[in-house]
Amino acid sequence: MSEALEAIFHVNTLTSTLRLATPIALAAMAGTLSERVGVINLALEAKLLAGAFAGAYASYVTGSAWLGVGAAVLAGVLIGALLGLFTLRWRANHVVAGIGLNILALGLTTWLLQVIWGSRGTSPVVPDLPGWSIPGLQAVPLLGPLLSGHSPLVYVMLLAGPLLWVWLFKTPGGLRARMIGEHPEAADTVGIPVRRTQFLLLLAAGALAALGGAQLSLGHLSWFSQNMSAGRGYMALAANVFGRWNPLGSMLAALLFAFTDALQMRVQTLPSPPPTELVQMLPYLLTILVVAGAFRKARPPAALGRHYEPGRSGTE
Amino acid sequence: MTERTAGRRLPAAWAEVLGELALTAAAVALALLAGAALLALAGYDVRDAYYNLWDGAFGSVYSVADTLVNAMPLLFAGLAVAFAFRGGLFNIGAEGQLYAGALATAVTAAALAEWPSVPLIAAAMLAGALAGGLWGLVPGALKAKTGAHEVITTIMLNYVAILLTTHLVKQYFKAPGPVDQTALIPAHARLPELIAGTRLTWAVVIGVVLVAAVDWLLRRTSFGFDVVLVGSNPGAAVYAGVPVAARTVWTMAVSGAVAGLAGSTMVLGVLYRFIANFSPGYGFTAVAVALVARARPWGVLPAAVLFGALQAGGLTMQLFARIPADLMTAVQGLVILFVAAPGLLYAWRRLPVAAPRAGTAMTMTAETAAEGAAETAAGPDNETARREAGP
C-alpha cells in the first residue's frame, strides 16, 4: 500500500503527467473554444495529427524545431478553416465533418510519411524542442523538479488554461463568443458578428490543438509516427466535456486523465500491478458519468451543433 | 386518383435516388481528383496509379473478391450506423460494439468447439450480436434515462470496449505468444469460402441477407415504423403514441447487434481469432458508409463496396505502382466531407442532409421528444422546402 502511495506521489509520476497531459489539454482547450461558439469539434484528432506531422516535417526540413512549431500552427489553422468552411459555410453536420477531417488527416499524414520518408512506421529523428527551466525555480523543493526541463509547450499549456479562462469569462470578446454559443439570435440582434467570430475562434482552436500535436512530435518525442495522436483528440473532447466547457476545467480534466495514465505506467513496476487497461479506462468511464449527470449535470452551450444563418433571426 | 397518375410515382422516387447517386458520384470524383492532384504533386504517374487502383478493385474476379472482403466489416458496421440514423441516433460506437461482438464470438467458438459446424457458427454469431447489442444498449439507455448525448457516450464506449477486450484477452483468453490474441478457432467454426481460391466467405451472403432483413424491419414492421417515425419527427411519434424512450433504447441495441456481427464475421471469416486492437477504425469508416448510403439499408451495399474498393485498389496501387495505399484513406475522408456538405455539392438542388435528423441529433441537450420535434419541423429549410414543393 505504501508502495502504491509512493508511486502516486512520486515526482516522476507528476512530471510525466504534465508531459502526457499537454497534447490532450491543448486540444481540449481548443475544443472548448470552438464548442463555446457552437461548433462541435470532433476534428481535434485531425488537428493533433496534422500538427504533429507538420511540426516534424518542418523541423526535419529546416533543422529548427521552432519553425516546426510554426508549421504545426499553420496546419492546425488550415484544418480549423476547413472545419469552419464545411460546418458554417456549407452546413455540413458538425460530427460528420469532424469524422471526415479525422480520416482525411490520418490518411494524408500516413501517406506523406511514406512518400517523404519511405517508412510507414516513423519518421527519422528530427530536431526537437529544448527543455526549459525557469531560473530560480529549480532550487525550490518539489516544484523545482516538477516544473523544470519540460518542453516549452508544456509551459504554453499551463499558461493557456488560465489565460483562456480569463479571456472567455472576463473579456468582452469572451462574453460575445459565449453568447454566440448560447443564443446566436441574441448575439445577432445586439450587433455581434456571429459568423466572423465563429470562424476566428475555429482558427484559433486549430492553432491551439496543433500545438498539442507539436508537443507529441517535437516536445515529448522527436519524430513523427503513424497515427501518433492515437485517439487523444477524442480524449480531449471528453476532457472538454468533463471540464464543463471551461478552459481551466478542460486543462484540469486533461491533467487528471494524464495522471491516471502516468500512474498506470508507474504502478507497472510494482510486484502485483493492477491491470493496465482497467486503469486506462477510467477517464472514459468518468466522462460517461459526467454526461449522464452523475455528479452535476454538465450543460453544453445551448446552440451547440446548430446551423445558424446570421441575419435571418427573424424569419419564421 | 387525381392529378398525378400512378405512372408518375415511380419516376419521382427514382429521380430522387438518381439525384443522390449523381451527387455521390460527384463527391467521389472530386475526392479522386484531389487524390490525383496529390499524386501529381508528389511526382507520381497519376494514370498508372489510378489504372492500378481500378484493376485492384474491379479488374478480375480476385480483385472483386478482395474488394468484397474489404467491404464486409464496413457493410455490417455501416448497416448498424444507418439503422441508428434512421431512428434519429448518431451511433459513433460501432467500433466498440464490433470489438464486443468479435470477442464474444471468438470465445463462444472456442467454448462450443465440440458442436457441429453450422450450429456452432450460428451460436458464435448470436453471441457476437448479443454482445454488440448490449454494448449499444448502454448509450441508448443513458440517452433515454439521462439525456446523455449518444455521440459522446458512444465514442467513450469505443475506448472502453477496446481496453476491456484487451484486458479480458490478456487475463483470461490469451494464446501463448507475444501478441494479445486468443487461440485460433476450430476449423469447422470458420465461415466457408464462397469462391474457391479467394478469401471471400459466406459473410457476403449473410451480409446481404442482413441488409434485406434490416430493410424489411424498417419498412414492413410496426417496430421499424416506430423507429423511423421517432427518427423522422419525434413530435409525430409522441402524437401517435409511440413510446419514444423505449424505442431509443431498442434502436441502439439493434444497431449495436448489427455492428457486433461485423466483429463476428471478422473473427469467423478473416482473422479466425480475436486479436486485441484488430480494427483499423471500421466503426468510423462505417459512419461514412452510412452517410454515403443516405441511411438506406440497400444503399449500404454499394457504399461499403465503394469503400472496400478504395482499400483493395489502394493495396494493388501500392504493390504495382509503389504508391502508399493510405492515400485512399485520405480520399475516403474527402468523400465524407463532400457528401456531408449540402452547401457545397447540393447547392443546385435543395436536399435534406443525409441523416434524417442530423440537425437535431446534434443538439447536445437532453431534449424531450416533443422539443426535438419542434426543432426538426420548425427548421426554416423544411418550411421553405415545403413551400417550394407546394402546389
Place this chain on the structure above:
Amino acid sequence: MTVSHNDAGRPLPPPAGAAPGPAPTPGGGGADAPPAPAIEMIGIYKRFGPVQASAGAHLRVYPGEIHCLLGENGAGKSTLMKILYGLYAMDAGEIRIRGRTAVIRSPGDAMRAGIGMVHQHFMLVDDFTVAENVIAGMEPRRRGLIDMAAARRLVAEYSRRFGLHVDPGARVEDLSVGQQQRVEILKALIRGAEFLILDEPTAVLTPQEADELFRVMRQLKAEGKTIIFITHKLKETLAVADRVTVLRAGRDAGSMPASQTTPQRLAELMVGRRVLLQVPAPPAQRGPALLQLENVTVKGAGKDLLRSVNLQVRGGEILGIAGVEGNGQLELEEVVAGWRTPDQGRVRIAGRDVAGMGPRRRRRLGLAHIPSDRLRRGLAPALSVEQNVVLGRHWGQPYARLGVLRRPAVRELADAVTSRFDVRGGRGPVGGLSGGNQQKLVVGRELYHNPWVILACQPTRGVDVGAIERIHRELLDMRARGAAVLLISADLDELLALSDRLAVIYEGEIVAEGETGQFTEEMLGLLMAGQRPSGGSGRNAAGRNGTGRDGAGRDGAGPTEATAGD
C-alpha cells in the same frame, strides 16, 4: 450620474431630460395640432409565400406617446414591427423617422436610429447574469477586461432611473418572466433606444406583472421615450395607450386617441364586418356527454396555464373554443390528447376517466385528434402518404399482424382516405403535398375511423378555401353522426360557422360559455380581449362542482353563461 464607462464606440444616451424633438405630448387627447410624427410607416407591403402579411399598412407614431398596435392574430402587427426593427425586409413602402426617410436593413440600423425592440421570445442567454446580457456587445472595459462593476452600476443606474427593478448580478434563468422582460427593456434603453417596441409584452405575464409593466411604460414615457405596444387585449390598450392603431388583415383599420374611443368601437374595428357562413346542418340532436373536463388545472411557471376548466361536449354537438392564441388552447389540446397530465382535475372520454392513458389508448377509446401544428406533430413530412395515413394505428389489426405491417390493408386505407377526403399530390413524402392536402390527409386519417370524440385544433389553418369547405363539411358530418367535437380555433368565422356552443378562453380560464346564437361578434371580441361584458361578475361558483352527466349546455353546466351584452 456617471455613464462614462463605455468605450465600445456607441454613445450612451444622455441621461434624463434630453428627449428628442418637441416636448412629449400629453397622452389624453387634448392636443389640437399634434407635432410631426416621430415614426411614420407608409404603405408597407410584405408577403410570405401565399400570405400577404402586410398589405399597405400605415402607422404614425408621435413623440413621447404610448402607441398601441391592436389587432387579432395574423393581423400583421408583428410583421410591421419586425420590418421597423430591420428583421424583415419590406416588399414596398417607406419608413420615416423624425421626418426623414430611413433605410433599416438590420437590427443594427434600427438601433442606430434609436429603435429598440423587446421580442416576444426573449433574446436572453439563460446562463448569463442580467448585467452580462445587458452589456454584451457594448461592454464597459478596464484594461482589456470587462469592467463588471461598472456594468452592474450601469444596469443598476438605468434600472433605478426607469423603475425597472432587477438584480444585475442575478442569473437570467433564475428570474421570473416579468423580470426577464425588464432585462430586455433595459437592454434596449442602455443601447440608447428612444423608440421602444414591445411585442405582445403581456402575453407571458401575470396580471400583477402586467400592471407593473404598465407602470414602467408610463415612467418611460415620462422620461421622454416613445413606446409602440403590440397587443390584442382591449383592457390594456385602454389602460395605457395614448393612441391606438388597429390593424386588420395587414392594413390599418383606424387610428385614434385612446381617450376618444370605446372598447366596442375597437372590437368592431379589430374584427370587422364578417360574412357569416351558414351552418347547413339542422340543429344538433344532442346525445350524452362524450368528452368531459372536470376542474382541469395545468400549472405553469408562475401562473396557471389552465385554471379549473370545466367543459363538456355531448354527442352531436360542436363546442367551439374561442380565444386569442396563447391563452391556454395548446394546454387544453395536450390535456385532451394525452400528452400532458393535468395538475388537477380529470378528463373523461365516453364516460371513462382517461388519467394515465397515452394517445394510443385514447385513440382506441374513440378519440380523433387533428393537431394544431400538423407539421410538427400531425405528420412526418419525410414519410410517405401511406406511412402517414396509418400513423397511430400501425400496431394492430387490420394494419398489422404480429408486428408486421400488412401492406395491402395499409394501401387500401390510403386509397380510401385519399379518395374520400380528396387528398391530391401523389403518394410520395407528404412534405411535398400542399398545405391543404396535408391537412386533408390528417383530417381524413383521423375521421376515417368514425371516432366518438373529435379534438379538432386549428383544423383549417394555412389551408386553401376549397380544403376549408371540405374539412368543415366533414366535421359537420361527424356531428350529424353523433360524435362530439371540441373545436379549438383562432378563426372566429370558423367558430361561428360550425359551433353549436361556444366557450371563450382567456388566460387559461373559461370566461364565458353559451349557445353560439347568444354571442355577438362584438361580445366575443370583448371577451377574448379579457373584458367581461357589462355586469360580468366573474365566474359562477357553481361551475366548480363538476358537471352532471346529463346537464345540457344551456342549463348552466358550464361556468358563467354569457348573457346578452350591454
